[in-house]
Structure formats: C-alpha cells, structure tokens
Amino acid sequence: MDFFTIVQLGDASVRMAIPLLLACLAGLFSERAGIFDIGLEGKMLAAAFVSAAVSYTSGSVWVGLLAGIGISVVLAIIHGIASITFKGNQLISGVAINFFAAGLTVVIAQGWFAQGGRTPSLPQDARFNGLDFPGALSRMRDKMQASPGMQFYSEFVSGHSILVYLGLLAVPLSWWILYRTRFGLRLRAVGEAPEAVDTAGISVVRLRFSAVIICGILCGIAGAYLSTAVQAGFTKDMTANRGFIALAALIFAKWRPWYALGACLLFGLFFAIDIRFSNIQLQIIWIMVLLLGCAAALTIYAVRREKIDVIVLGGLSAVLAAVAFTAWFATASADGISIFAALWETVKVPSQLIQSLPYLFVVIVLAGFVGKAIPPRAGGQPYVKER
Amino acid sequence: MSDIPPAIELVGISKAFGPVQANKDISIRVMPGTIHGIIGENGAGKSTLMSILYGFYKADAGEIFIAGQKTQIPDSQAAIAAGIGMVFQHFKLVQNFSVLENVVLGAEDGALLRPSLAKARKQLKSLAEEYELHVDPDAIIEDLGVGMQQRVEILKALYRHADILILDEPTGVLTPPEADQLFRILGRLKAEGKTIILITHKLREIMDITDTVSVMRRGEMDSTVKTSETNPADLAERMVGRKVLLRVDKTPAKPKDVVLEVRDLNITDAKGVHRLKGVSFNVRAGEILGIAGVSGNGQSELLEVLGGYEKATGEILLNGVPLDLTGAHSDGQSRRARGIAHVPEDRQHEGLIMDFSAWENTAFGYHHDPDYQINALLMDNAAILRDAQEKMDRFDVRPADPLLSAKNFSGGNQQKIVVAREIERDPDLLLVGQPTRGVDIGAIEFIHQQIVALRDAGKAILLVSVELDEIMGLSDRIAVMFDGKIMGERLPENTNEKELGLLMAGVTDGESA
Numbered sequence: 044m045d046f047f048t049i050v051q052l053g054d055a056s057v058r059m060a061i062p063l064l065l066a067c068l069a070g071l072f073s074e075r076a077g078i079f080d081i082g083l084e085g086k087m088l089a090a091a092f093v094s095a096a097v098s099y100t101s102g103s104v105w106v107g108l109l110a111g112i113g114i115s116v117v118l119a120i121i122h123g124i125a126s127i128t129f130k131g132n133q134l135i136s137g138v139a140i141n142f143f144a145a146g147l148t149v150v151i152a153q154g155w156f157a158q159g160g161r162t163p164s165l166p167q168d169a170r171f172n173g174l175d176f177p178g179a180l181s182r183m184r185d186k187m188q189a190s191p192g193m194q195f196y197s198e199f200v201s202g203h204s205i206l207v208y209l210g211l212l213a214v215p216l217s218w219w220i221l222y223r224t225r226f227g228l229r230l231r232a233v234g235e236a237p238e239a240v241d242t243a244g245i246s247v248v249r250l251r252f253s254a255v256i257i258c259g260i261l262c263g264i265a266g267a268y269l270s271t272a273v274q275a276g277f278t279k280d281m282t283a284n285r286g287f288i289a290l291a292a293l294i295f296a297k298w299r300p301w302y303a304l305g306a307c308l309l310f311g312l313f314f315a316i317d318i319r320f321s322n323i324q325l326q327i328i329w330i331m332v333l334l335l336g337c338a339a340a341l342t343i344y345a346v347r348r349e350k351i352d353v354i355v356l357g358g359l360s361a362v363l364a365a366v367a368f369t370a371w372f373a374t375a376s377a378d379g380i381s382i383f384a385a386l387w388e389t390v391k392v393p394s395q396l397i398q399s400l401p402y403l404f405v406v407i408v409l410a411g412f413v414g415k416a417i418p419p420r421a422g423g424q425p426y427v428k429e430r
Numbered sequence: 431m432s433d434i435p436p437a438i439e440l441v442g443i444s445k446a447f448g449p450v451q452a453n454k455d456i457s458i459r460v461m462p463g464t465i466h467g468i469i470g471e472n473g474a475g476k477s478t479l480m481s482i483l484y485g486f487y488k489a490d491a492g493e494i495f496i497a498g499q500k501t502q503i504p505d506s507q508a509a510i511a512a513g514i515g516m517v518f519q520h521f522k523l524v525q526n527f528s529v530l531e532n533v534v535l536g537a538e539d540g541a542l543l544r545p546s547l548a549k550a551r552k553q554l555k556s557l558a559e560e561y562e563l564h565v566d567p568d569a570i571i572e573d574l575g576v577g578m579q580q581r582v583e584i585l586k587a588l589y590r591h592a593d594i595l596i597l598d599e600p601t602g603v604l605t606p607p608e609a610d611q612l613f614r615i616l617g618r619l620k621a622e623g624k625t626i627i628l629i630t631h632k633l634r635e636i637m638d639i640t641d642t643v644s645v646m647r648r649g650e651m652d653s654t655v656k657t658s659e660t661n662p663a664d665l666a667e668r669m670v671g672r673k674v675l676l677r678v679d680k681t682p683a684k685p686k687d688v689v690l691e692v693r694d695l696n697i698t699d700a701k702g703v704h705r706l707k708g709v710s711f712n713v714r715a716g717e718i719l720g721i722a723g724v725s726g727n728g729q730s731e732l733l734e735v736l737g738g739y740e741k742a743t744g745e746i747l748l749n750g751v752p753l754d755l756t757g758a759h760s761d762g763q764s765r766r767a768r769g770i771a772h773v774p775e776d777r778q779h780e781g782l783i784m785d786f787s788a789w790e791n792t793a794f795g796y797h798h799d800p801d802y803q804i805n806a807l808l809m810d811n812a813a814i815l816r817d818a819q820e821k822m823d824r825f826d827v828r829p830a831d832p833l834l835s836a837k838n839f840s841g842g843n844q845q846k847i848v849v850a851r852e853i854e855r856d857p858d859l860l861l862v863g864q865p866t867r868g869v870d871i872g873a874i875e876f877i878h879q880q881i882v883a884l885r886d887a888g889k890a891i892l893l894v895s896v897e898l899d900e901i902m903g904l905s906d907r908i909a910v911m912f913d914g915k916i917m918g919e920r921l922p923e924n925t926n927e928k929e930l931g932l933l934m935a936g937v938t939d940g941e942s943a
Contacts, residue, residue, distance in 0.1 A: 243536025
C-alpha cells in the first residue's frame with residue numbers, strides 16, 4: 044500500500060464520516076436533552092429526497108439544502124410534539140417517522156419525476172461540488188506524481204464540498220455550545236434532571252424543543268449532503284441505515300462531541316475500505332487469523348458478562364469462526380489440495396464480508412464491548428411533575 | 431408587632447388533583463424572621479401547599495401575599511423572583527454536575543458560562559462564611575453525601591437571594607448529627623432575618639426548633655399555635671383527630687432459642703463495591719432485633735439476602751439449618767417455604783404490584799398454597815378473594831374492598847395489606863424493612879402493635895428502620911449498621927439517641943471522646 048492509497052483511504056473516510064457525524068451530533072443534542080431519537084434515519088432520508096428534488100427543480104443547491112433542513116425540522120417538531128407535548132413513547136414516534144420517510148419519499152419521487160422512485164441526476168450547478176484550495180492539484184495523474192505533502196494537501200485537505208468542512212466545524216462548535224454556554228448547561232441539565240431545571244424556573248418544554256429542532260437542522264444537512272454532494276440525486280433508501288449507525292456511534296462516543304468525531308471517522312473508515320478494497324485479496328491464513336482473532340476476543344470478553352451478552356457475543360464469534368473454517372475447507376476442496384497447503388492460497392475476500400464490517404462493528408459497540416457508556420439519566424422519559 | 435406584615439400570607443388556597451381534594455380553603459400567616467413548622471400526616475396536603483407557594487403547582491383558588499403584597503406565582507421563576515427558595519424532599523440536583531454548576535443553573539448572568547461560574551464561586555465563598563455552609567464548589571454532586579447535597583440545595587436558594595426558605599421533610603435522609611447541624615444552620619439563617627418554613631411529620635423536630643406550628647389534616651388547616659404553648663401529645667392528637675399512643679406498648683421480651691444465625695456475611699456488588707463486610711448476629715424466638723442505620727449502609731442488601739434474592743458469601747442458619755446463599759436454589763418463594771416472611775423496604779416495588787387488585791396482592795408469594803388451588807392447573811380465585819376480605823377486615827384496611835387496585839390505597843393501608851399477607855402465614859422469622867415509611871401515625875400505631883403481637887407469639891423478628899424513634903420503641907436489642915458493618919449492639923434501655931447517632935455516623939466509642 045503506497046502513501047497515496049493511504050491518503051485516498053483517509054479522504055474517503057472523511058467523506059463517508061460526514062453524514063454520520065452530522066447525524067451523530069444531531070442525536071447528541073437531542074439525547075443530551077433527554078429525547079431519544081431513533082428517527083435520525085427518517086429525517087435524513089426525507090431531507091435527502093427534498094433537497095435533491097428542490098435543487099433539481101430550482102436549479103440552486105442552496106435552496107435545496109434549505110428545503111431539506113426544512114422538512115427535517117418539520118419531522119423533528121412532530122417528534123417533539125409526540126414526545127414532549129403529549130409525553131408519548133419516544134421510540135414509537137421515532138419508528139413512525141422512519142417508516143413515514145421510507146415510504147413517502149419513494150412514492151412522491153415516483154409521482155413527481157416518474158423515474159422509479161428516484162430524482163433525476165442533478166446537473167453540476169445543482170450540486171455541492173468539491174472546493175479546490177489554492178495551489179491544490181486537481182488531476183489524478185498530477186496528484187499521483189506529486190510529493191507526499193502535496194498529495195496530502197490536494198487529496199485529503201482540499202477538494203471536499205463545503206458541507207464537509209461545515210460538518211467538521213460542527214464538532215468544536217457543538218462542544219463550545221454544550222460546555223461553555225448557558226444554553227448548553229441547561230440542555231445538559233434537562234437530560235439529566237429535568238426536575239432540577241423546572242424548579243430552577245426554566246421551561247423544560249422550551250429547552251427540549253430547542254434541542255429537537257437543532258437535531259432536525261443537523262439531520263437535514265446530513266441528508267442533503269448524501270443526495271447533493273456524495274451522489275447526484277436521490278435514490279430509494281439511500282441513507283442505508285446511517286441514522287442507526289450514527290446512534291451506535293453516539294453510544295460509542297459516550298454522548299460527547301469530540302468522541303463523536305473519532306467514532307464517526309472509524310465508521311467512515313469501514314465504509315472507505317468497502318469502497319476502495321471491494322475486491323481485496325488475502326491468503327487464507329490471514330483471513331483465519333483475523334476472523335478467529337475477533338472470535339476469540341469476543342468470547343473472552345463475553346464470558347465475563349451477563350447471560351444475554353454471552354448469547355449475543357458468543358453467537359457472533361461462532362458465526363465468525365464458521366465463516367473462517369468454511370472459507371478454509373472450501374478453498375482446499377475447490378483447489379483439490381491438502382488443507383495445510385490451502386492455508387497459503389490467496390483468495391478474494393467476498394465483498395459482502397467487507398460491506399458488513401461497519402454493521403458488525405455496530406453490534407460489537409452495542410454489546411458494550413467498548414466500555415460502559417452511561418446515557419443521560421432522564422433520557423427517554425417524558426417529564427411529568429411528580430405528585 | 432401588628433404593623434409588620436407577615437412574610438407570607440396564604441388566603442383560601444384550594445387545590446384538587448382529579449377527585450382528590452389535596453388542599454381545602456387553607457389560610458396561613460408566617461411572620462418574618464421565624465421558623466414556622468407545618469406538620470401533618472402523609473397525604474395531609476403539606477407538600478402540595480408548599481409546592482403551590484413555590485409555583486410548582488397552580489392553586490385552583492386562593493390568594494398569596496408576600497410581605498403584604500398580593501403576588502401571583504404562576505411558576506417557579508415567579509416564586510424565585512418573590513424571594514422564595516425551596517429545598518424539596520427529593521433533591522432537585524443534577525447528579526453529574528459540579529456544585530457550582532448546580533448553583534448557577536437557571537440563575538446565570540449571561541449567555542456565556544465562564545463569568546457566571548466565576549461570580550458564583552466568589553458568592554459561594556462569602557455565603558459559606560456567613561452561614562457556615564462549607565461545600566467544595568468543584569465537587570460532583572453524586573460524590574457528595576446527602577447532608578452535603580442538602581447544603582447545596584440551601585446554597586442554591588440563598589444564591590438566588592431567597593428571604594423565605596421552605597424545607598420539605600429535610601431530616602428524612604440525615605443522621606441525627608447531620609440533622610443537628612442542619613438545625614444549627616437554620617437557627618443561623620433565622621438570626622440573619624430569613625423566614626423558614628419547615629414541613630415535617632416528626633414531632634420532636636417541631637418542638638425543638640420552630641416558633642409557631644400549623645397542623646394540617648386531610649387537606650385542611652386544623653390550627654396554628656405557638657410551639658411554646660403546645661406539646662407532642664397535643665400535636666399528635668390534632669394531626670390524627672383522635673388520641674394516639676406515641677409510645678409502643680409492650681412487655682419485656684422473653685427470648686427463647688436462636689432462630690436466625692448470621693455468620694460473616696459478605697456481599698460485593700457488580701461494581702465491585704463491598705456492600706456487606708463480615709456481618710454476624712443472631713435473632714432469638716420471641717424477640718425483636720432492630721437494625722438502625724442511615725439508609726444505604728448495607729441494610730437493604732442484608733434484607734435481600736435473607737429474603738432470598740441477592741447472593742452472598744458466609745453462612746445463615748435458620749433453626750440450625752443453613753440457607754442457600756448462592757442464588758442457585760433460592761428465591762423469595764423458597765425462603766417463604768422455610769418460614770421466613772418478608773415485609774420489604776420498598777412496598778410499592780417489592781411488596782405490592784400497584785396495578786393489581788388488593789386480593790391478588792394478598793396472595794403473592796403464597797399463591798402456590800394448596801388452599802388457593804382448585805387442581806393442578808387452576809387457581810381458586812374465590813378462596814383467595816374470601817381470604818383477602820377476611821384479612822382486610824381484621825387489619826382494618828380502608829376501604830375494605832379487595833377488588834380495588836393496590837395503588838388506590840393510602841400508604842398506610844398498602845402497608846397493612848403487605849403486613850397482613852406476611853404475618854398471617856405464621857412465619858418463624860419475620861423480616862420487616864421500614865415498616866412505617868410514608869405511613870400515617872394512626873396506621874403506625876396499628877402496625878407496631880401487630881409486630882409486637884407476633885413477637886409475643888414467640889416469633890423472631892428482624893426490624894430494619896432508618897427511624898431511630900421506631901428502633902428505640904420497638905426493639906428488644908439494637909444493632910447499628912454503618913458502611914456494611916455492624917458497629918455494635920446495644921440494649922434500648924441502656925442507650926440513647928446520641929450514642930446510636932454516633933454509631934450510625936461510624937464513630938465508635940474510642941473516637942467519640
């Protein structure tokens with residue numbers, strides 16, 4: 044692997060991390076205020092569709108972005124009305140928004156553009172294009188021959204759309220809001236002890252609605268990024284469960300902005316590996332070492348835990364081990380060689396395995412493999428004054 | 431004096447929660463610079479009245495005058511602006527915030543935190559010096575003891591320039607030395623001209639510290655009197671509406687054989703915290719062993735092990751036969767089969783299923799009893815219902831309607847249902863945790879009589895309570911727990927609250943001198 048490949052991998056990681064990061068920060072604001080939001084996915088998807096459709100129709104990507112944010116905020120307010128005003132179940136409201144967005148985007152897209160539930164491909168000026176920094180090389184051939192520093196500058200630093208830089212900027216901004224402002228103090232307090240906020244004479248309802256609206260704005264940007272910057276148009280289910288991965292990243296990040304950046308970059312790396320190395324070749328022995336190593340680590344961890352984790356993690360390691368041995372023996376029998384000789388055979392790693400990496404990691408994160416994460420104490424509970 | 435307007439005057443306050451009239455036409459006057467007690471049974475409407483004054487609830491009718499000015503208090507913000515501060519029974523603190531952040535929350539000076547925090551730090555220092563309220567401003571709330579957390583609540587109110595401080599059952603969670611310290615602080619606040627309203631159900635506190643006292647009964651104001659012109663028996667009578675025995679009436683115990691023997695019991699919880707540290711004691715037939723201590727010092731875990739739903743190491747013998755402590759062969763059911771009845775500490779979560787009817791609740795834990803079965807498959811609901819009705823009549827549960835859900839009974843009547851269920855099975859050993867927490871005085875008297883009657887029938891009783899009065903009045907022997915250890919055993923006739931209080935705070939004889 045040469046240096047330029049690593050730079051390209053890093054570049055792709057950042058690009059793939061941005062929608063996760065925006066959604067993760069969206070979830071962070073909402074959950075820190077005590078409102079669980081499983082509807083990040085639905086809000087992103089609705090925003091992806093609306094911004095692509097409006098960009099295409101109006102010809103301006105900025106109008107599209109605003110429209111995407113708009114629909115996402117509307118859905119966020121619906122979630123707020125259900126869970127704050129009417130004290131409903133936050134999970135159910137979130138799930139409803141996901142179903143609503145998954146179905147309606149395709150139906151409206153079909154009715155509007157009649158292209159099988161997708162929007163037409165967006166022309167160049169109705170998209171967010173990469174910003175070329177001064178002095179950055181743009182042609183691939185020039186980049187490959189440039190010095191490592193120039194490669195890093197041209198490929199990794201320069202060339203992203205403005206939303207990428209905005210997303211990265213959102214991290215320190217979120218941190219500053221949460222930990223350095225009055226609003227942030229109150230927001231964190233309302234997710235931990237709404238009764239403390241209420242008795243201090245501050246409106247719990249208003250605070251939680253502000254948090255939910257911020258969540259809507261960030262989800263809107265994330266969705267618009269997918270359909271107007273990563274791709275040129277909306278396709279069915281294009282968010283591909285990123286809203287849920289963002290929730291896993293949020294737990295991994297222990298509800299903190301800087302950790303969220305790290306978690307999302309890690310998930311971004313998995314997606315980038317999928318893009319760049321979809322047909323990676325490895326010797327069987329390395330596949331065995333990797334898979335059995337993971338299985339062993341999971342098992343060792345699982346035995347120290349409660350029953351349910353033993354079942355989940357134990358099952359996962361059994362699957363990994365089964366995949367490893369199947370690959371080994373299948374190679375041996377296919378090539379008609381001894382199983383020991385087969386260890387040194389080089390095979391193509393199935394792309395499905397690579398694709399499943401981020402999702403596999405989600406399971407591991409949620410099984411508590413990364414240490415104990417303590418959610419906001421009042422999370423998920425509507426605030427009712429006690430009698 | 432008559433030309434000074436009262437600090438607070440409430441006129442004709444009424445408040446209903448659905449069909450329940452929590453406050454009925456209540457009027458009260460509190461003079462500035464005094465400590466005014468409000469006393470009443472649970473559910474008498476004390477907390478509701480004060481929550482209305484603090485803007486937490488809105489009154490249906492009535493007027494509020496602060497320092498002679500008619501004042502509207504639609505929310506807590508307005509109450510704070512009117513100079514009212516409130517320390518709730520359950521603290522309203524953000525557990526993972528620092529003291530400073532909790533004090534500042536809601537009273538920030540601007541959109542940015544840093545200047546507010548700096549100002550609060552300076553203010554806290556001067557408040558600490560003025561009122562002896564020393565707290566580390568950077569400590570995280572969850573690392574502080576309850577006494578300290580209460581100070582933070584008081585500081586919160588003072589930081590908001592409260593002239594009137596309302597404290598709701600402030601001593602419920604404190605050790606006696608901590609309570610004494612709180613009263614010193616309150617005395618100091620009074621000397622500085624603050625007005626203090628103290629809500630409590632403890633007669634002793636009222637007599638010790640207040641200047642005037644108002645008695646509430648069933649949502650109505652019974653009377654307001656000068657503390658110097660009344661006495662505990664008189665107040666108790668006003669609270670309940672009839673004469674009550676404040677002392678438990680019992681003869682000396684006649685202990686027989688050892689029923690329960692606990693040897694070197696240890697528990698380490700999932701977080702690795704050592705909850706019980708080598709606890710040993712025994713209980714004989716025909717005696718009540720009282721375990722005193724501030725809650726959270728291992729008493730709950732002790733009851734859970736004995737009740738069969740917590741694992742431990744060590745040895746427990748019941749009538750000389752060991753009990754399973756590994757959790758593999760034990761649960762509440764098997765313990766009951768061995769003759770251990772359990773009135774758990776938290777009756778709403780462990781003692782009852784609140785949404786189930788009273789008759790179902792009277793059978794729980796004993797529902798495999800052959801009397802309750804028609805055959806191997808079907809339960810004999812009619813038999814349970816008959817049985818429940820009988821128990822409810824005998825224990826004077828009101829209303830005596832077995833079809834009513836447990837949640838519709840008052841605390842005292844809920845507890846009577848639990849006690850009836852456990853006592854009526856003729857156990858060898860009765861475990862009782864906080865038998866009278868949230869129970870009104872009339873029912874306390876009844877429950878205490880039942881426990882003593884069971885003792886006189888030759889049963890062993892292990893009583894765990896955080897109420898020292900209850901421990902002193904009911905026990906034949908007293909063991910004090912602190913930090914998972916038994917600090918010592920005393921006989922009630924040879925000890926006093928001060929000595930027990932020191933033991934509860936972990937101070938042993940050697941250190942106290």
